[in-house]
């Protein structure tokens with residue numbers, strides 16, 4: 453209790469709220485720009501059980517905002533790095549880690565183990581998946597989103613309050629979704645929104661203050677402005693009883709994406725690359741990457757030929773444009789074979805463009 457004295461001394465908080473934190477379990481999906489501050493503060497403040505779902509590795513472009521990671525962590529699984537750091541930060545916390553991406557297949561099982569869910573991801577399919585799972589399992593979830601200099605925050609599905617679908621009924625089409633890699637984000641913005649998410653989690657768990665349910669907070673970093681808009685519940689959104697057939701996750705950047713240039717760099721450094729080209733045999737015979745050895749397993753044969761994969765080393769998947777490779781990674785991911793899976797962005801087309 454000494455450790456938490458500075459917050460238990462607050463008369464609106466007190467030792468009772470601290471006990472509530474200790475008894476609570478919170479799942480954080482994604483240990484990126486938002487998830488990192490959420491995890492660090494919840495861990496510091498004494499939340500008893502923390503779950504983390506993540507399967508990405510630390511990349512150089514993560515360092516300007518995912519401030520727990522250091523240059524020494526580049527290439528390492530985020531989950532490993534984050535777990536080690538959080539364990540040294542608070543040895544009382546119980547951690548449940550899930551070395552996977554949240555998907556339609558695992559979401560209900562994973563989420564059912566926790567009291568509150570935090571969305572720290574960066575894509576719409578996962579947000580709708582979290583929402584629907586939380587509605588089915590009757591769990592509140594604290595949502596954050598960022599882009600550029602701006603951020604959004606809300607608490608959904610809390611005490612019969614509105615859900616994510618009450619605010620955003622339909623998932624935007626691919627063409628409407630801004631791509632984070634292209635749009636960028638100012639490093640400090642996820643820090644601000646992530647900290648606010650942590651605060652909402654504390655309020656949800658302890659009942660202190662008023663959770664941001666039925667309200668959306670809009671933050672503009674350039675103007676240093678915070679605006680809140682209200683929205684109400686639509687009963688049909690509370691009536692979800694099963695997950696959708698598909699959330700289109702293969703189309704989003706959930707899986708490790710590697711640029712061909714980075715693959716070439718690894719190859720030049722002498723790393724043995726297990727490169728699987730999932731185009732048809734005919735396409736492969738007509739043309740294959742000239743400078744990195746690859747093996748052809750057409751996408752429609754992939755699941756039947758997994759015994760040809762070396763499961764002890766990462767698998768890099770290539771196709772013509774990057775679409776089939778994303779699907780291939782998704783399919784293999786669901787088999788939980790073990791090795792890290794990468795899909796090569798832009799595929800052979802990118803190579804042909806770059807080499808012109």
Ligand SMILES: Nc1ncnc2c1ncn2[C@@H]1O[C@H](COP(=O)(O)OP(=O)(O)OP(=O)(O)O)[C@@H](O)[C@H]1O
Nearest residue numbers: 482483484485505506508553554572573574578632
């Ligand atoms: N379905 C999912 N399950 C678990 N984690 C996810 C899922 N979707 C995304 N994530 C994780 O959420 C985090 C989001 O972090 P962030 O938005 O800061 O960007 P990033 O994906 O790390 O980097 P960048 O977008 O620059 O490539 C990532 O670590 C990503 O792996």
